[in-house]
Amino acid sequence: MAAAQAPGDGRPLIEMRGIERTYVMGDNEVRALRGVDLTIERGASIAIMGTSGSGKSTLMNIMGCLDQPTKGSYLLNGKDVAKLSRAQLADVRGRMIGFVFQSFNLLSRTTALENVEMPLLYQGVPAGERHRRARRALEQVGLTGREDHHPNQLSGGQQQRVAIARALVGEAPIIMADEPTGNLDTRTSYEVMAILQGFIGQGKTVILVTHEADIAAYASRVITLRDGMVIDDKQQTPISATEALAATPPPHAPAATAPPAAGATP
Numbered sequence: 001m002a003a004a005q006a007p008g009d010g011r012p013l014i015e016m017r018g019i020e021r022t023y024v025m026g027d028n029e030v031r032a033l034r035g036v037d038l039t040i041e042r043g044a045s046i047a048i049m050g051t052s053g054s055g056k057s058t059l060m061n062i063m064g065c066l067d068q069p070t071k072g073s074y075l076l077n078g079k080d081v082a083k084l085s086r087a088q089l090a091d092v093r094g095r096m097i098g099f100v101f102q103s104f105n106l107l108s109r110t111t112a113l114e115n116v117e118m119p120l121l122y123q124g125v126p127a128g129e130r131h132r133r134a135r136r137a138l139e140q141v142g143l144t145g146r147e148d149h150h151p152n153q154l155s156g157g158q159q160q161r162v163a164i165a166r167a168l169v170g171e172a173p174i175i176m177a178d179e180p181t182g183n184l185d186t187r188t189s190y191e192v193m194a195i196l197q198g199f200i201g202q203g204k205t206v207i208l209v210t211h212e213a214d215i216a217a218y219a220s221r222v223i224t225l226r227d228g229m230v231i232d233d234k235q236q237t238p239i240s241a242t243e244a245l246a247a248t249p250p251p252h253a254p255a256a257t258a259p260p261a262a263g264a265t266p
């Protein structure tokens with residue numbers, strides 16, 4: 001953890017210059033990113049917004065070292081990752097980034113604990129340490145006691161929390177989430193956003209893609225894409241998901257605004 005979070009010779013966490021990504025399909029070329037410049041500091045909480053097809057996922061895939069740019073430079077933690085081999089890219093990804101997806105992407109025949117252990121299995125972490133770290137990650141997202149549940153025995157919000165625990169377990173300094181609340185109801189979205197906001201306080205950098213303005217309101221910086229270019233980039237005071245959650249009663253709970261019983265002192 002210490003090594004991954006050490007400042008890369010004082011540089012910003014992410015520095016992208018002139019990033020282009022062109023998909024070639026037969027005779028057709030789709031210019032999904034057309035010259036993106038971005039600098040992101042450690043500990044930032046970023047929302048990437050834009051309509052469908054504006055290039056959000058393409059940008060996140062490049063930022064997350066799942067894909068590489070057609071053109072441009074990308075320094076991640078001070079290291080040039082734009083031209084690494086696939087194996088080198090996978091190594092950087094494993095150390096630097098935890099991913100959360102809209103569709104949770106859990107293995108259905110596998111328990112919550114085993115799902116969370118998966119990245120550590122690929123890293124060759126011994127079984128005892130794997131279990132310990134996976135249990136701790138599940139505890140951090142409030143799922144103690146659910147270790148042995150399978151995904152179909154968990155609610156959508158709980159499944160997304162398992163996915164967040166899986167993103168956490170490698171102790172990567174960056175959490176990237178593509179539409180993490182896209183399949184969740186409002187209250188569950190607040191729960192997930194509260195967990196993600198908690199990571200900022202722990203020094204992690206959280207970058208999420210969303211097309212919902214009310215989810216972007218939980219970030220401290222909103223970057224808007226259109227047609228593969230950044231058209232807006234602004235800082236804001238994030239609203240607190242913990243407060244939003246507290247103000248939203250769970251479904252079926254007694255209404256918080258029920259009048260006081262007769263005779264009760266105010």
Ligand code: ADP
Pocket residue numbers: 023024025030031032050051052053054055056057058059
């Ligand atoms: P968003 O996430 O904002 O909806 P995407 O990054 O997925 O946008 O897509 C940006 C553009 O690139 C779209 O026109 C999309 O059709 C195209 N695109 C995305 N992925 C591919 C791909 N693998 N092959 C060809 N075109 C793609």
Ligand code: MG
Pocket residue numbers: 056057058
């Ligand atoms: Mg997308």
